[in-house]
Amino acid sequence: MKRGSAPTMKDVAREAGVALGTVSKVFNNGSVGEEYRQRVLEAAKRLGYQVNSYARGLKTNRTYAVAVVLPNIINPFFSVLAQNLCQALTKRGYRMFLSITDFDPEAEQRYIHMAQQNQVDGIIGLTYNPDLQVADKVPFVSFDRYVSPDVPCVASDNFGGGQLAAKKLVELGCKRLLFLRIGSTVAGESDKRRDGFEAFCRGMGVEHDTLYLRDSDGYGPFRDFLQAHIHQGRLDYDGIFCCTDVLTLEIQKMLSELEVHVPQDVQLIGFDGTAIHMGREPDCSTIVQPIPLLAETCVDILLKEDKSDLPSLICLPVSYAPGGTTRDGA
Amino acid sequence: MKRGSAPTMKDVAREAGVALGTVSKVFNNGSVGEEYRQRVLEAAKRLGYQVNSYARGLKTNRTYAVAVVLPNIINPFFSVLAQNLCQALTKRGYRMFLSITDFDPEAEQRYIHMAQQNQVDGIIGLTYNPDLQVADKVPFVSFDRYVSPDVPCVASDNFGGGQLAAKKLVELGCKRLLFLRIGSTVAGESDKRRDGFEAFCRGMGVEHDTLYLRDSDGYGPFRDFLQAHIHQGRLDYDGIFCCTDVLTLEIQKMLSELEVHVPQDVQLIGFDGTAIHMGREPDCSTIVQPIPLLAETCVDILLKEDKSDLPSLICLPVSYAPGGTTRDGA
DNA sequence: TTGTAAGCGTTATCAC
DNA sequence: GTGATAACGCTTACAA
Numbered sequence: 001m002k003r004g005s006a007p008t009m010k011d012v013a014r015e016a017g018v019a020l021g022t023v024s025k026v027f028n029n030g031s032v033g034e035e036y037r038q039r040v041l042e043a044a045k046r047l048g049y050q051v052n053s054y055a056r057g058l059k060t061n062r063t064y065a066v067a068v069v070l071p072n073i074i075n076p077f078f079s080v081l082a083q084n085l086c087q088a089l090t091k092r093g094y095r096m097f098l099s100i101t102d103f104d105p106e107a108e109q110r111y112i113h114m115a116q117q118n119q120v121d122g123i124i125g126l127t128y129n130p131d132l133q134v135a136d137k138v139p140f141v142s143f144d145r146y147v148s149p150d151v152p153c154v155a156s157d158n159f160g161g162g163q164l165a166a167k168k169l170v171e172l173g174c175k176r177l178l179f180l181r182i183g184s185t186v187a188g189e190s191d192k193r194r195d196g197f198e199a200f201c202r203g204m205g206v207e208h209d210t211l212y213l214r215d216s217d218g219y220g221p222f223r224d225f226l227q228a229h230i231h232q233g234r235l236d237y238d239g240i241f242c243c244t245d246v247l248t249l250e251i252q253k254m255l256s257e258l259e260v261h262v263p264q265d266v267q268l269i270g271f272d273g274t275a276i277h278m279g280r281e282p283d284c285s286t287i288v289q290p291i292p293l294l295a296e297t298c299v300d301i302l303l304k305e306d307k308s309d310l311p312s313l314i315c316l317p318v319s320y321a322p323g324g325t326t327r328d329g330a
Numbered sequence: 331m332k333r334g335s336a337p338t339m340k341d342v343a344r345e346a347g348v349a350l351g352t353v354s355k356v357f358n359n360g361s362v363g364e365e366y367r368q369r370v371l372e373a374a375k376r377l378g379y380q381v382n383s384y385a386r387g388l389k390t391n392r393t394y395a396v397a398v399v400l401p402n403i404i405n406p407f408f409s410v411l412a413q414n415l416c417q418a419l420t421k422r423g424y425r426m427f428l429s430i431t432d433f434d435p436e437a438e439q440r441y442i443h444m445a446q447q448n449q450v451d452g453i454i455g456l457t458y459n460p461d462l463q464v465a466d467k468v469p470f471v472s473f474d475r476y477v478s479p480d481v482p483c484v485a486s487d488n489f490g491g492g493q494l495a496a497k498k499l500v501e502l503g504c505k506r507l508l509f510l511r512i513g514s515t516v517a518g519e520s521d522k523r524r525d526g527f528e529a530f531c532r533g534m535g536v537e538h539d540t541l542y543l544r545d546s547d548g549y550g551p552f553r554d555f556l557q558a559h560i561h562q563g564r565l566d567y568d569g570i571f572c573c574t575d576v577l578t579l580e581i582q583k584m585l586s587e588l589e590v591h592v593p594q595d596v597q598l599i600g601f602d603g604t605a606i607h608m609g610r611e612p613d614c615s616t617i618v619q620p621i622p623l624l625a626e627t628c629v630d631i632l633l634k635e636d637k638s639d640l641p642s643l644i645c646l647p648v649s650y651a652p653g654g655t656t657r658d659g660a
Numbered sequence: 661t662t663g664t665a666a667g668c669g670t671t672a673t674c675a676c
Numbered sequence: 677g678t679g680a681t682a683a684c685g686c687t688t689a690c691a692a
Contacts, residue, residue, distance in 0.1 A: 005391075006467060008669055019679040024671060033677060048465070050447040054393065055669035057384040058684050061335075065427070072413060074608050079409040083402060086430045095448065097395070097427045100416045117380040118425065135378070137336060278404050338685055349663040354687060363661060385685035388668050663692075669684105676678080 007047040016043035027051055057119060065095045066302065067115035069125040071103045075246075076274045077291075078126070081143075084277075084295030085124060092303060094121070103184070105129035112140075122302040128186045141302045143294070144189045152310045154298045155189035161287040161318040162196025165241040165269045168285075168320055170206055172267055172327055174239025177201060177208040180222060180251060181243035185214050189313075190243070193271060197241055209237070223254050235260045238267065245270035248284040252325060268325035275323075282323030290316050337377040346373035357381055387449060395425045396632065397445035399455040401433045405576075406604045407621075408456070411473075414607075414625035415454060422633060424451070433514070435459035442470075452632040458516045471632045473624070474519045482640045484628045485519035491617040491648040492526025495571040495599045498615075498650055500536055502597055502657055504569030507531060507538040510552060510581060511573035515544050519643075520573070523601060527571055539567070553584050565590045568597065575600035578614040582655060598655035612653030620646050 009027075013020045016039040025032045026040040043049075057063040066089055073079040086096045097120065099111040108127040112134055115123050122139040125132075125147075132147055134140045140147070144155045169177055179197050183190070194210065201208040211225050229236040235255075242248040248270030252262050262268055263285075273288030275281065282288075293316050301310065322328045339357075343350045346369040355362045356370040373379075387393040396419055403409040416426045427450060429441035438457045442464055445453050452469040455462075455477075462477055464470045472483045499507055509527050513520070524540065531538040541555055559566040565585075572578040578600030582592055592598055593615075603618030605611065612618075623646050631640065652658045 010669080013679095020670090021672085021679055021681090022677090025678090028671080031677070036678080050443075052388070052669050053448050054384050054387045055684090056671075058382070058388055058669080058686085059671045061684085063384065073403055073409050073416075074406075074413055076404075076406075079403050082428075083404055083430055086403075086428060090430070095427055095429075095444070097425055098412075098416060099425075100413055100420070113380075114425070118383050340685075350686090351663060351665095351688080352661090355662090358687075360688095361661070366662080382685055385668090386687075388670085388685080389687045391668085661692105664690085666687105666689085668686085671682105671684085673680105673682080675680085 006052070007049045008052070009049075011047055012040060012044050012049050015047055016040045061119070063119050063121055064093055065097050065118070065120045066299075067097045067099060067111070067118070067120045067123045069099045069101060069108060069111050069115070069123065069127060071101050071126060071128070073098075073100065076278065077244075077272050077289075080274050080277045080291050081126075081295060084292050085298060088292075088295045088299040092299060094299075094303070101127070103128055105132075108132060124298050124302060128184055128188075130186055139302050139307065141298050143298060145186070146189070146313075149312060150310070152301050152312055152314065153189065154294060154301065154314045155316070156289040156294065156318050157315040158190050158192035158318075159196035159199075160315075161271060161289075162193040162198075162241070163200040164196075164318065164320055165193075165271070165287050166197045166200035166204075166206070166208075168269060168326070169239035169241065169267060170200075170204060172239070174237075174267060175207065176237050177206055177239045177241065178237040179208065179210045179212075179241050179243075180247060181211070182213040182217065182219070182222075182247060183215060183243065190271075193241075193243055219250055219254075222251060226251075226254055226258060226260075230258060230260065233259070235266050238265070240266060240268050242268060242270045245272045245274060245283050245286050248286070248325065252284065262325050263327045267327055269320075270325075273319075273321055276321060282321050285323045285326040285328075286321055288319050288321050290318065336382070337379045338382070339379075341377055342370060342374050342379050345377055346370045391449075393449050393451055394423055395427050395448070395450045396629075397427045397429060397441070397448070397450045397453045399429045399431060399438060399441050399445070399453065399457060401431050401456060401458070403428075403430065406608065407574075407602050407619075410604050410607045410621050411456075411625060414622050415628065418622075418625045418629040422629065424629075424633070431457070433458055435462075438462060454628050454632060458514055458518075460516055469632050469637065471628050473628060475516070476519070476643070479642060480640070482631050482642055482644065483519065484624060484631065484644045485646070486619040486624065486648050487645040488520050488522035488648075489526035489529070490645070491601060491619075492523040492528075492571070493530040494526075494648065494650055495523075495601070495617050496527045496530035496534075496536070496538075498656070499569035499571065499597060499599060500530075500534065502569070504567075504597060505537065506567050507536055507569045507571065508567040509538065509540045509542075509571050509573075510577060511541070512543040512547065512549070512552075512577060513545060513573065520601075523571075523573055549580055549584075552581060556581075556584060556588060556590075560588060560590065563589070565596050568595070570596060570598050572598060572600045575602045575604060575613055575616050578616070578655065582614065592655050593657045597657060599650075600655075603649075603651055606651060612651050615653040615656040615658075616651055618649045618651050620648065 009023045101107040108129045126143040142153045270284045270286040273286045339353045431437040438459045456473040474485045600616040603616045
């Protein structure tokens with residue numbers, strides 16, 4: 001053993017007085033005589049030996065590492081997702097190598113490239129690059145976004161969630177509904193929240209409007225819209241479905257400034273339910289995404305050996321949770 | 331090139347009609363004739379070649395990967411820290427491999443082991459295992475916790491922060507102060523928040539009390555304590571320093587239920603200021619930890635070539651930010 | 661400047 | 677069941 005550098009299998013073999021191959025077998029659950037196995041294990045412990053996973057990876061082409069590419073982990077939804085992905089991977093003996101893109105399409109592409117170069121066993125990505133190039137050499141699962149026909153996409157049942165939100169509001173007595181959304185210009189699964197909402201309203205003949213903003217617009221237009229729809233102190237709408245919980249809180253704040261009372265004058269339902277997965281009470285009444293299940297599903301699909309019959313879209317069920325912004329007691 | 335598997339340098343060499351070593355030099359900025367370089371680059375592009383970093387790592391013993399070990403990334407402080415660490419590492423050409431311990435000392439030890447086995451170039455850990463074993467083979471930087479004499483620890487100036495909080499409250503007119511803390515039983519740098527607070531109060535002759543809970547106690551005792559210290563509708567204290575912003579919000583909620591008004595009747599200062607690093611308004615008046623700087627510092631120290639003159643504790647400066655729970659306008 | 665060849669620490673294939 | 681030996685894809689002397 002060269003001084004200063006870590007011990008290798010060779011060192012262990014010499015220390016234990018066995019052949020190199022025998023040591024390898026011990027660390028790979030091969031069949032080895034019990035006496036030899038003990039000798040090897042003891043020698044390894046004496047030397048403080050650890051398998052060099054890079055050498056192993058070079059040989060086996062499996063690295064037990066998965067790259068996760070996310071816009072950030074500051075947004076609670078992303079951080080809870082990241083945490084659940086990490087745990088799901090760990091449970092299966094994989095390590096998570098995390099990249100933060102800050103919504104930059106070029107960074108997304110760069111990280112995907114890097115990940116491939118680093119021989120990861122797979123990539124899970126939540127990306128906004130409409131023409132993302134992903135080599136089909138390494139398995140890829142996309143979260144909430146369609147990438148290409150052979151890239152499976154995992155998402156919540158956004159359409160169903162939109163329907164559910166509208167249905168709940170109607171059940172809670174609302175007569176005139178509003179859908180509020182702010183987000184990326186890039187098309188994604190979550191756009192279907194609106195589709196589901198409108199489908200339900202149309203189907204039931206419920207009056208409804210929609211305000212659809214892009215991130216760059218900021219919240220200002222929401223305030224203007226709400227203000228313009230207050231007549232004699234009353235808001236024209238008695239039920240609002242917001243595309244995220246974060247937006248719901250923001251709208252609630254605006255309404256409070258406009259002296260419209262939640263949930264007496266108007267009831268609010270958001271989307272995500274992240275707080276629930278953080279062990280907290282929900283911040284608002286909301287459609288809950290099954291984040292732990294989403295994470296497990298991403299990982300399962302990614303690591304599935306048989307890539308032949310991959311579905312191209314997997315929608316997971318959402319649920320409703322009251323949280324103070326509707327008139328169904330928490 | 332064997333069909334189905336990725337192209338290697340050998341394939342590129344053959345395709346370009348040059349020797350293997352030449353290809354290697356091209357990808358390592360060695361000196362290669364311009365004509366050869368072009369030939370190699372083109373051949374590489376044609377084949378879609380990417381350097382296999384595992385093979386490279388095996389040879390060079392540098393993997394450009396750093397393990398980050400955190401209790402979770404759901405707590406906003408940790409998630410902002412993780413994000414900043416990730417960015418600091420990326421900036422320097424390193425990848426972040428994240429482990430979530432959920433405060434489990436055994437998991438901490440396990441991940442440290444794993445990280446070493448995976449030949450990372452270093453480990454940054456925020457751990458609660460009082461007798462963590464970390465091989466001195468791989469560089470380790472500890473966040474907020476003393477591990478051993480030769481493991482550098484990076485933390486905010488918690489003592490100074492405690493003093494600053496007390497000083498601010500006194501400047502804002504408080505006469506009788508209270509320090510509230512809940513946290514781990516494991517000793518850490520953040521315990522010094524109390525020390526600094528008390529040192530200031532003693533030095534200035536300010537009346538003060540302290541309530542020091544462990545996580546397992548829950549928030550209940552705080553409520554009892556506050557209730558017991560309300561006489562004729564007035565709280566005995568007019569200034570409270572809470573050990574985190576999360577606790578501050580919790581206390582604020584309790585006080586509101588007890589009909590004590592913040593900041594009129596009592597002023598609150600928290601610790602962390604995480605919201606500021608998320609681009610939000612602070613949730614409460616607070617002592618702000620310089621999270622981006624903390625992350626940069628961890629990474630700088632970890633990757634420092636010359637390990638000879640490592641300080642054992644690096645304290646970074648904190649600052650005060652008003653946020654509505656004190657009587658200095660936001 | 662370019663090519664050759666010897667490893668890096670494993671795993672895997674064989675003879676034994 | 678055990679032990680040589682040849683890869684794996686790359687870097688790096690060293691020779692040409």
